[in-house]
Amino acid sequence: MDPVSPAPVDRLGRGAAAAVEGEEAIPMARIAGGRTARKRIAAAAVVSAALLPVLVAGPAFAAPGPDTEDKQPKPPAGMSTLGGMKLGRPGVQVNLTPGVPVLPKQVTGRSWIVADAESGQILAANNAHWRLAPASTMKMLFADTLLPKLPRTQSYQVKPSDLATLGAGSSLVGVKEKQRYTVHDLWLGVFLRSGNDAVHVLSEMNGGVKKTVAEMNERAAELQALDTHVVSPDGYDEPGQVSSAYDLTLIARSGLQKKDFREYAATPRANFPAEAKKGRKRGSFEIQNTNKLLTGDFDMPAYQGIAGVKNGNTTHAGQTFTGVAERNGRVLLVTVMNPSPKESHAVYREAGRLLDWGFSAAGKVNPVGELVAPKSARPGGGESGGNLPVEGRGDTGDGGEDKTAAQPAGGGADGAGTALAVAGGALALLVGGVLLVNRRWPLPDLVRRRRSPQA
DSSP states (O other): OOOSSOOGGGGSOHHHHHHHHHHHOOOHHHHSSSHHHHHHHHHHHHHHHHHHHHHHHOGGGSOOOTTTSOOSOOOOSSOOOTTOGGGGSSSEEOOOOTTOOOOOSOOOOSEEEEEETTTOEEEEEESTTOOBOOGGGGHHHHHHHHTTTSOTTOEEEOOGGGGTTOOTTOOOOOOOTTOEEEHHHHHHHHHHHOOHHHHHHHHHHTTOHHHHHHHHHHHHHHHTOTTOBOSSTTOOOOTTOBBOHHHHHHHHHHHTTSHHHHHHHTOOEEEEEOOOOTTSOOOEEEEEOSOHHHHOBTTBOOOTTEEEEEEEEETTTEEEEEEEEEETTEEEEEEEESOOTTSTTHHHHHHHHHHHHHHHHTTTSOOSEEOOOOTTOOTTOGGGGTOOOOTTGGGTSSSOOOTTOOOOTTOSOOTTSSOOOOOOOEEEEEETTEEEEEEEOOOOGGGOOOOOTTO
């Protein structure tokens, strides 16, 4: 019977195979006849037999060669220095002075950032400006771009052509052609189920995918998210579609200035319209947020104080996640891109570890950089000076706190975790090299604390 597995030597790296072959490749002229030749052959066989199991069991002992080199992608030697010189360097950047806790060991993300959402200070980062595939975290930029343009009560009947360009294997919320949905329904589908179908319908309502992509790229440029290039509004893997941990954090911070963005990002579950049946009242079905730090899962609890923002997962991007959480009045943003998939929910677990570190290090660690203000921000301009727009700003008439924030769709208090606390926070403007807190953004009702099952 033929062997099920190939010969052990076939599994060796090139350097390891060469070590064995070198013992066998003794010139025949030197071993022809004689006891010495036989001894040398026997010795070679003994050495080969002794070495082979070791080499098979542990390729790390083999001599280095092209087949044994680390094939993982490497970050560029020099990246953008926007936000700080250290952010342009590859590898982990953190100022571990006395009293600052060490970073968690179990963090494998190719790129990540921990930042103070209010001041914009970056507490630590790893390959912050490495341009990588973003997956559905790109939907944060989609929402930041389109939310102000489409009234949430507007309704739309879906045409077959609206869904014709969906990528194979897209995540879907269950939008059906020839059915009518409100903009509010569709945003729930985008934020909770990461529905590419909802993204495409909203894009068509905005004038088409091509127009929406162009507007998203313009918005990224305005926010100075210069590592970002949009090809598809839903984050589907496309050649040239990239972002970075720095940009995704910047985009999330911008989105969180908007009341509706905060609401949708903080919603753990909601009802979504079902397909209408003739002669029957249209029903609905429940959808749950795919952000496991918000909802928890059977093998991990919800993160205490989490409030979104967006997760993603594609073949090319791996797992990606940007989150915002609050503890003891401090609001932090975290982004993790493409961690090792060796543990379940790796991106959420690593984001949680980085948040824990950030909350313990905040106020002790010197920042390594900052999240920059939009291009249009002007020194001393207040809201009229080009700060990030706040949806519903006119509700108070004086730029004060927004006291009309809506209840999160799909219910409020939920036993999956603590309060949804969102950044918004204070928008930081860099003026003359000094980080100035311009104002404190409102924390509407939807960010009230929720009691955990243990509380």
